[in-house]
Amino acid sequence: MISTEVTSGTQKNFDLGPEHITQLRALESLCFEYHWTEEQFRLGLEKKAFFVLGYEEQGMLIGYLAYSIVLDEMEVLNLGVHPEFRRKGIGRALMHDLMRRCREMDMKRGLLDVKESNIPAIGLYESLGFVQVGVRKNYYPDTREDALLYDLNF
Incomplete structure (x- = not known):
């Protein structure tokens, strides 16, 4: 059984790609009633129309943040955390990572x-x-x- 507590050293943020679509869709179905299709994820990730950060604990994808970048603006498209892991700072960690990346890329504005x-x-x-x-x-x-x-405004 996987602990629902986020403990130091067992989690990591990473970029998700087309190879993560199955895991991503499974997590999304736990988070939301309205889901993106496999084709939407595949086209978006392969064509770089959007990007996805993942949050993993003990080898399990438990959070994700999908976002797009157009010129100097970033838009959060989706932020989902496994229901058993909510209210533990995972969404905040993903947002902090994204905001850091945006500042490094000299983004001017974030939308959601x-x-x-x-x-x-x-x-x-x-x-x-x-x-x-x-x-x-x-x-x-x-x-x-x-x-x-x-x-x-960043």
């Missing part, structure tokens, strides 16, 4: 959207300095929920 009911994610993003700048009404296809739009 989040379901208005996702209070834990909103708390995370706001604690990292993201500021709400707008709302997209009925944005999410699975729930027709509004998306809150967030912005961060």
